[in-house]
Amino acid sequence: MWRGKYFPERQLFLRSEGRVRFLTITTNIQLFISACTIVLLGWGAITSYAYLAHDLLLEEKETTISNISASYKDLSKDFSALEVEVEKRARQLEERQAFLEEITGATVNEVPQEQDEGEISTDPETINSPDTVEEPQTSFFNSFWDDQPAQVFELSATTRRIQLLNRLHQAEKKQRLLADHILADTKNQLAHLDLILKSTKLTKDDLIRQWQGDETAMGGPYEPESGFLPIFAEQDHASFVALLDEHQRLEIATLVLNSFPVGKPAEKYYVSSRFGRRRDPLKKSWANHPGLDLAGWPGTAIYATAPGEVVHAGWFGPYGRMVEIDHGNGFRTRYGHMRQLRVKKGQQVSTGTRVGDMGKTGRVTGTHLHYEIWFEDSVRDPMPFLKAANDVLKIQGRHEKTSE
Numbered sequence: 001m002w003r004g005k006y007f008p009e010r011q012l013f014l015r016s017e018g019r020v021r022f023l024t025i026t027t028n029i030q031l032f033i034s035a036c037t038i039v040l041l042g043w044g045a046i047t048s049y050a051y052l053a054h055d056l057l058l059e060e061k062e063t064t065i066s067n068i069s070a071s072y073k074d075l076s077k078d079f080s081a082l083e084v085e086v087e088k089r090a091r092q093l094e095e096r097q098a099f100l101e102e103i104t105g106a107t108v109n110e111v112p113q114e115q116d117e118g119e120i121s122t123d124p125e126t127i128n129s130p131d132t133v134e135e136p137q138t139s140f141f142n143s144f145w146d147d148q149p150a151q152v153f154e155l156s157a158t159t160r161r162i163q164l165l166n167r168l169h170q171a172e173k174k175q176r177l178l179a180d181h182i183l184a185d186t187k188n189q190l191a192h193l194d195l196i197l198k199s200t201k202l203t204k205d206d207l208i209r210q211w212q213g214d215e216t217a218m219g220g221p222y223e224p225e226s227g228f229l230p231i232f233a234e235q236d237h238a239s240f241v242a243l244l245d246e247h248q249r250l251e252i253a254t255l256v257l258n259s260f261p262v263g264k265p266a267e268k269y270y271v272s273s274r275f276g277r278r279r280d281p282l283k284k285s286w287a288n289h290p291g292l293d294l295a296g297w298p299g300t301a302i303y304a305t306a307p308g309e310v311v312h313a314g315w316f317g318p319y320g321r322m323v324e325i326d327h328g329n330g331f332r333t334r335y336g337h338m339r340q341l342r343v344k345k346g347q348q349v350s351t352g353t354r355v356g357d358m359g360k361t362g363r364v365t366g367t368h369l370h371y372e373i374w375f376e377d378s379v380r381d382p383m384p385f386l387k388a389a390n391d392v393l394k395i396q397g398r399h400e401k402t403s404e
Helices: 002-006 027-104 140-146 150-154 157-200 204-209 238-259 382-403
Strands: 010-016 019-025 270-273 276-279 286-289 292-295 301-303 308-315 321-328 331-336 338-341 354-358 368-375 378-380
Touching (some): 027 238, 157 204, 157 238, 157 382, 204 238, 321 338, 321 354, 368 382, 378 382
Antiparallel strands (some): 270 292, 292 368, 301 354, 321 331, 331 368, 338 354
């Protein structure tokens, strides 16, 4: 048998004090000792492996914890960046919103829907319809944040970032759509202004060029304006930049129109001689007439046709007794041949202020008012101004309501 072959019975000789003893180790004992040895070696190997495996497990757990910690830090940074990004873009959208509300005179709550194939209606009635501009109960961005679903805070930072930025992007898109509508309306108003001024041979650019404003009482630190910047796309601010420019042009042109002569120059009159080439009433030869002759009864009231300052009140050569008023922004008017003056130099007058009485002083053949309108130091035909007066008054009235 294999036991006898590998574990034969063995004898150990033990000599002590001249005596010899025999110790017999049987096959079974050898098997037992071998089994014990194998068990001890196996136990040692298992415990050694378990100890090493425990160290490896601890090291792996420490690595996992470190990775989790790093991931948490990255997540925290990502969330902080998300907050900064959302706050920055929301602030830019709020600035655009405030600008739109300032222009429309109301808080923008709804905007017109996009037309087919992305076309935008430029009809002023559509732009100014109740469906376009409303007075909401809450601000635009309050509604943005209030509409956030409750479960958004249970989502991952990446998902939250995408959802929040998508909502901001939709808000920006709506604002841009409204800005395009208002821009189209503003351009229409500027074109309408040119149409009204066409007969006077003036343009909106002439008015804007003459804008003076009030710079006599201004000051403060210099803080350059950053203007509108892109939020999501490279050119998504273009509509707002263009709208700001066109709106300022319309505002300036409308303000300059406050100096436009719109009043009635005399209480009762008829046109006795027009502006331009005519036969001189005294020399009977062709000459240039730089004004409009308005005939009436002696003593007929003469009125200022726009607010301004009297820069001359007295005798002025062939004009006789004349009043000249500087209305600002390049506009001046003259009232000649008056019998009596009712204002003095340096006096401030408003539209409709009585400046004198109709007469026939100076170089005349009969009682009338010689009425002149000057713009940019060039005399203009008053008749187109008188014809455009009603349309200009309407624009002034709308501007006053908007300012209120």
